[in-house]
Amino acid sequence: MVELVIYGIVLGSIISLGAIGLTLVYGIIRFANFAHGDFLSAGAYVALFMVTGLLAWIGIPDTTFGSLSFGWRMAIAFPVSMAVVAGVAILLDQILYRRLRAKGSGPVILAMSSLGAAFIIRMIILILWGADSLFYRPGLMRPAIELPLGAKIRPDQVLILFMVVVLVSSLHLFLKRTKMGKAMRATADNKELALVTGIDTERIIMWTWGIGGALAAAAGILYGIDVQLHPYMGWNFLIPLFAATILGTIGNMYGALIGGLTIGVAQQVSTAFLMPTYKLPVAFVIMILILLIRPEGIFGKE
Amino acid sequence: MIILSAKDITVGYTEVDILHEVSIDVQAGEIVSIIGPNGAGKSTLLKTIFGILKPRNGKVTFKDWDITGLKPNMVVRKGISYVPQVDNVFPSMTIHENLEMGAFIRNDDYSQRLREVYDLFPVMAERKKQKVGQLSGGQRQMVAMGRALMLDPQVLLLDEPSAGLAPVLVSGIFEKIKDINATGVAIIIVEQNAREALKMAHHGYVLAMGRNVLDDAGDALLANEEVGRLYLGG
Amino acid sequence: MEIGGIIAYLVSLAIMAGIYAVFCLGLNIQWGYTGLFNIGIAGFFCIGAYASAMITTPKPTGVYAHYVNQIFGLNLPFILGLLGAAVICGVIAFLIGIPTLKLKEDYLAIATLGIAETFRLIFNNEHWLANGPRGLMGLPQPFQGLVDPKNYNYIYLIIIVIIMVVVYLSIERAIRSPWGRVLRGIREDEISAAMSGKDIFHFKMQSLVFGAMVMGLGGALYAHYTKAISPDVFTPLYGTFIIWVMLMAGGSGNNKGAVLGAFVVWGIWIGTKFMTDLLPYTLKARAPYIRFLLIGILLEIILIYRPQGLLGEEKEVSKLIE
Numbered sequence: 053m054v055e056l057v058i059y060g061i062v063l064g065s066i067i068s069l070g071a072i073g074l075t076l077v078y079g080i081i082r083f084a085n086f087a088h089g090d091f092l093s094a095g096a097y098v099a100l101f102m103v104t105g106l107l108a109w110i111g112i113p114d115t116t117f118g119s120l121s122f123g124w125r126m127a128i129a130f131p132v133s134m135a136v137v138a139g140v141a142i143l144l145d146q147i148l149y150r151r152l153r154a155k156g157s158g159p160v161i162l163a164m165s166s167l168g169a170a171f172i173i174r175m176i177i178l179i180l181w182g183a184d185s186l187f188y189r190p191g192l193m194r195p196a197i198e199l200p201l202g203a204k205i206r207p208d209q210v211l212i213l214f215m216v217v218v219l220v221s222s223l224h225l226f227l228k229r230t231k232m233g234k235a236m237r238a239t240a241d242n243k244e245l246a247l248v249t250g251i252d253t254e255r256i257i258m259w260t261w262g263i264g265g266a267l268a269a270a271a272g273i274l275y276g277i278d279v280q281l282h283p284y285m286g287w288n289f290l291i292p293l294f295a296a297t298i299l300g301t302i303g304n305m306y307g308a309l310i311g312g313l314t315i316g317v318a319q320q321v322s323t324a325f326l327m328p329t330y331k332l333p334v335a336f337v338i339m340i341l342i343l344l345i346r347p348e349g350i351f352g353k354e
Numbered sequence: 355m356i357i358l359s360a361k362d363i364t365v366g367y368t369e370v371d372i373l374h375e376v377s378i379d380v381q382a383g384e385i386v387s388i389i390g391p392n393g394a395g396k397s398t399l400l401k402t403i404f405g406i407l408k409p410r411n412g413k414v415t416f417k418d419w420d421i422t423g424l425k426p427n428m429v430v431r432k433g434i435s436y437v438p439q440v441d442n443v444f445p446s447m448t449i450h451e452n453l454e455m456g457a458f459i460r461n462d463d464y465s466q467r468l469r470e471v472y473d474l475f476p477v478m479a480e481r482k483k484q485k486v487g488q489l490s491g492g493q494r495q496m497v498a499m500g501r502a503l504m505l506d507p508q509v510l511l512l513d514e515p516s517a518g519l520a521p522v523l524v525s526g527i528f529e530k531i532k533d534i535n536a537t538g539v540a541i542i543i544v545e546q547n548a549r550e551a552l553k554m555a556h557h558g559y560v561l562a563m564g565r566n567v568l569d570d571a572g573d574a575l576l577a578n579e580e581v582g583r584l585y586l587g588g
Numbered sequence: 589m590e591i592g593g594i595i596a597y598l599v600s601l602a603i604m605a606g607i608y609a610v611f612c613l614g615l616n617i618q619w620g621y622t623g624l625f626n627i628g629i630a631g632f633f634c635i636g637a638y639a640s641a642m643i644t645t646p647k648p649t650g651v652y653a654h655y656v657n658q659i660f661g662l663n664l665p666f667i668l669g670l671l672g673a674a675v676i677c678g679v680i681a682f683l684i685g686i687p688t689l690k691l692k693e694d695y696l697a698i699a700t701l702g703i704a705e706t707f708r709l710i711f712n713n714e715h716w717l718a719n720g721p722r723g724l725m726g727l728p729q730p731f732q733g734l735v736d737p738k739n740y741n742y743i744y745l746i747i748i749v750i751i752m753v754v755v756y757l758s759i760e761r762a763i764r765s766p767w768g769r770v771l772r773g774i775r776e777d778e779i780s781a782a783m784s785g786k787d788i789f790h791f792k793m794q795s796l797v798f799g800a801m802v803m804g805l806g807g808a809l810y811a812h813y814t815k816a817i818s819p820d821v822f823t824p825l826y827g828t829f830i831i832w833v834m835l836m837a838g839g840s841g842n843n844k845g846a847v848l849g850a851f852v853v854w855g856i857w858i859g860t861k862f863m864t865d866l867l868p869y870t871l872k873a874r875a876p877y878i879r880f881l882l883i884g885i886l887l888e889i890i891l892i893y894r895p896q897g898l899l900g901e902e903k904e905v906s907k908l909i910e
Contacts, residue, residue: 084694086627086701151892160625160693161891164832167627168887171829175881179874231458234447238455241444248404248438249501250430250459287824291705294698327713336702343687343695 055203056320062209062278064316065216069271070289071296071308072223073264079240079303080260083159087144087170088268088293093286095137095269096276097177102129103188119207121189122277130273134266141265142258144169150254170287177283186281212274219270220309223263227305232259240303291332292319295339301349310350314338357382357540358403358434358509363412365402371410372398373564378542380509380557385531385541387555387572389548389585394561396544397439400511403542404436405429416509431459435502439513442498445487449478452486452497456504464504471500474533492523496530503534510534512543516550528554549586552576560585599741601858602851606748607809609850611831613755613843614802620840620901621763622795623775625693628700630827631707632677632800636807637817638711639676640669641724644812657716658724666730670751670808677804678797685793696796704828711819723818727811744813751809755802756843762798763843771795772841825880830857833887839897848898857883 074088107125108114115123148165196204227233239246239256247253268286275285296315300307318338319331326334342349358380366372373395380386388396401407403414405426414422416432426436435456444452453471457464472479475496481489486497495515502510515531516524524547532554535541545551552558555572560581568581575581611629618624647653647661662668684703688696712721731743762768770791773781782788811817821827830853838849860882864875871878890897 084697086697148888148892155892155895157891157895160623160697161895163625163694163697164836165888165891167829167832168884168891171825172881172884172888175877175884178877179881182874231454234451234454235458237447237451238444238458241446242441245438245441245444246455248406248426248430248436249455250427250505251455252427288705291698291702298695298698329709329713333702333706333709336706339702340687340699343691343699347687347691347695 053321053324054199054201055205056324057317058199058203058205059209060317060320061313062205062212062316063320064313065213066271066275066278066312067289067292067296067316068309068312069216069219069267069274070293071300071312072220072305073267074293075297075300075303075305075308076236076240076260077264078297080236080243081145081149081162081257082243083149083162083166084294085264086163086167086290087173088166088264089286089288089290090170090173091137091141091265091268091286092272092275092289093177093281093283094140094173095133095265095272096281096285097181097272098133098136098269099126099129099273099276100181100186100188100281102132116189120211121208126188126273126277130270133273134269137269137272138262138265140173141261141268145257145261150257170290174283174287181283183283188276188281208277212278215270215274219267223267223305226263232256236260288332291339292316292335295335295342298339298347298349299342301351304349304351307349307351355382356380357417358542359415360399360403361413361415363399363402363409363414365398365407365409365412367398367407371564373402373409375412376561376564376566377412378559378566378569380540380542382508383535383538383540384556385535385543385554385572387548387551387558388542388544388561389551389558389575390561390567391585392546393563395564396561397513398564399561400436400513400542400544404434404511427459430505430507433505433508434511435505435507435509436511437498437502437513437515439517443486443494443501446485448483448485449489449497449500450482452501453478453504456501460505467504467506470537471503474503474537475500475530491519492526495519495527499530499534503539507539509540509542512541514544514546516545516547524550549576552586596741599745601854603741603745603748603813605851605854606745606752607806607813608831608834608854609752609847610748610755610806610809611803612835612838612846612850613752613759614799614806615831615835616799616840616843616846617759617762617795617802618799619835620842620846621768621775622771622792623693624689624792624796624799625697626700626796626799627697627824627828627832628702628704629803629831630822630824631700631704632681632803633807633810633827634704634707634711634819634822635680636673636677636804637811637822638718638724638807639804640666640673640808641727641811641817642718643672644669644728645724645726656724657719659717666728666812669812670805673804673808674801675804677807678801681797681800682793685796689789689792689796701824704822704824708819708822721819723816725816727815727817729812729815748809748813751805752847755805756847759802759843767791767794829880829887830883833883833890835897836887836890836895837897839899839901841901842897842899844902845897845899852898853883853886856886 070092074085077085103125107128112125117123149162152162152165196206199205227237235251236256236259239251239253243253292315296311297308299314300311315335315338319334322334356379361377362375363373364371364375376399390396402409405424408423416434419432421429421432444455453468477493478496478500486494515527528550531541543551552572552575558572558575560568615629618626642658642660643662643664644666645661646663647658648656684699688699711718718724735743774788774791778788834849834853835846837853839845860879864878867875
């Protein structure tokens with residue numbers, strides 16, 4: 053049980069990364085981005101391409117750090133993939149959503165467009181890599197670290213938690229300390245006033261997509277390290293991401309963090325009673341309960 | 355010297371025009387009050403000057419620049435600031451952050467200006483770190499004005515600053531507006547509270563049904579019997 | 589291929605397009621006329637298909653029961669299968685509507701998506717329910733004995749067309765009634781519809797349930813056409829996404845557009861199959877993904893360049909009744 057909770061925190065921290073990006077996009081650009089799950093997949097597969105393809109080809113040695121399951125290749129691939137997916141998210145906005153916004157299309161049309169983008173990303177992954185599960189480094193089991201109460205945790209998972217803490221803290225500092233970060237919060241708060249104040253909201257939107265895409269990529273890679281890569285991995289994260297976002301109140305980054313951890317723990321703990329394939333319905337049921345009891349989420353007003 | 359002028363403005367949200375060939379002039383450093391019944395198009399005029407609405411006809415000139423149809427984020431760079439009637443603060447941010455956002459487009463060191471604004475609103479200086487969403491209506495209105503002043507504008511547009519405030523707070527707000535004006539900022543103020551607005555105005559305009567009805571010095575309008583009967587409630 | 593083969597092929601194509609047209613009509617009630625964003629059509633597809641399958645087949649007995657698990661089997665006629673599918677889908681839509689229809693549009697989208705994925709997982713994992721991933725086989729077809737099994741598809745096509753026409757006419761009738769006018773009022777401007785004293789929640793609920801019932805019919809029609817169903821059919825791609833593209837392509841808010849869109853997009857879908865058949869052997873396995881990629885791009889192009897679809901919305905509806 054303790055072990056399930058720990059695994060739940062690992063899974064939850066990954067969900068949190070995705071949900072924070074989703075909630076920022078939701079809060080600032082004001083539509084439900086159904087392609088967010090597939091940003092996770094995109095990040096994971098871009099990193100896979102780097103680790104097993106490009107970086108191998110240019111001769112970066114296939115070493116591992118200590119008892120972790122990866123080394124320099126992943127250390128390079130990780131930030132590059134974040135940047136690539138940030139670029140993809142911004143590009144999608146420029147090609148699709150910006151045009152729709154300019155035409156005055158409503159949020160539902162934007163959401164539909166993002167659903168289309170989700171399928172496009174997934175199909176590209178399927179075309180390039182096929183439908184099978186893949187691994188960054190197949191068949192390498194690392195010894196687990198023994199914890200009190202008989203629980204075990206793998207070194208990779210410790211690193212995942214560490215990376216999530218680093219990324220979330222950096223985002224926190226960015227939003228609290230930098231001019232651009234504050235302008236993002238201002239735009240989320242009151243877009244019309246932000247415009248009146250002279251903030252270039254289109255630029256804010258680009259930053260938002262960039263950050264959302266980068267965090268999603270990180271989440272996807274971390275999940276790939278922890279479990280495996282699959283073309284539908286991101287799509288299967290979509291419901292948990294929305295559940296975490298709604299639970300933590302749409303637009304609230306800290307809410308998304310708490311929401312993600314809650315959903316992750318609930319999903320893992322449920323495997324003690326249910327088949328592991330029911331993780332997704334567990335997230336879904338939690339979401340429906342929130343919608344019934346407190347649709348504005350834990351940090352919502354009223 | 356006329357610093358801002360709107361000439362023959364015709365504008366509407368849809369095909370229906372709200373304003374018909376409305377004109378106003380603002381001298382540097384003066385307070386101009388725009389009064390008139392509900393639906394006269396007073397707020398629409400401010401929105402058009404600031405570029406939120408694009409006029410179908412007419413011209414807005416600020417200093418030597420034709421700013422007609424310029425977007426708000428560009429107008430604000432020219433030296434005009436605008437305080438909307440509602441939703442005029444960033445509620446989840448602190449007072450200090452609201453002021454910083456006011457200075458968003460400044461790339462120079464604005465700490466001097468920040469001090470001046472805090473001097474103007476000492477209440478705000480005491481609670482810099484407080485979230486604006488937790489403040490009272492009157493305090494929020496001050497934050498909104500403080501935010502707009504961060505750019506050191508030459509013209510400040512105020513849309514119904516006393517709306518929704520308790521009567522005891524209204525005079526406080528008007529005092530602040532006079533203080534702001536005393537620092538040399540020209541102010542265009544749109545008000546329901548017409549009598550108070552004319553008292554402090556150097557010049558006043560009366561709008562009705564989207565047209566210019568009358569304009570004169572503030573005290574002259576106050577003394578005008580017809581204005582008193584029709585627009586100041588007897 | 590000789591001429592008979594070509595005709596048989598066209599008939600099978602028309603049957604699938606007709607089934608999809610029924611789904612498009614159902615979606616058109618929800619989206620086209622009410623603005624409800626249901627992206628879990630696959631869920632109703634799935635439920636409709638399984639409901640009708642279990643209503644019309646007998647519960648397995650004897651040796652057969654060792655291989656096929658099925659929670660119930662009523663062995664009732666086809667028509668009751670259709671009705672049952674519609675009713676069960678309506679009930680499920682009602683349950684989804686309760687927590688979501690009072691909230692912003694996207695909540696309904698997320699909830700329908702969740703329900704679709706959940707049902708697929710349940711049918712896949714719970715072997716006692718409907719035989720798990722292997723699914724159900726040997727579904728009965730109406731009027732089976734009448735003609736040579738080789739020519740049965742002609743009969744089924746007639747059935748599809750009749751049902752399509754009935755659904756089409758009943759939707760047309762409904763939307764031309766005062767009820768339909770309220771729906772469009774809600775879609776255009778929820779606030780003013782609310783101010784004119786309309787109980788928006790109930791109207792939305794009726795539209796959601798009505799649309800879902802039509803989708804249930806579609807699911808049942810599909811099940812009895814293929815005679816075998818398994819959970820992997822009801823994926824977001826085949827069960828939801830392509831239906832959205834069809835409706836958007838044809839013109840939402842227009843029932844003729846919904847039907848036209850189904851035939852056009854299904855035609856394109858089949859057409860791309862011939863294209864990908866030309867691909868080198870190594871790429872063949874991934875051909876469906878290439879085809880879906882094209883469909884996804886098609887949706888984006890429609891949304892940006894022709895959001896009204898081929899036919900656009902019928903603006904004259906209210907004039908016609910006066």
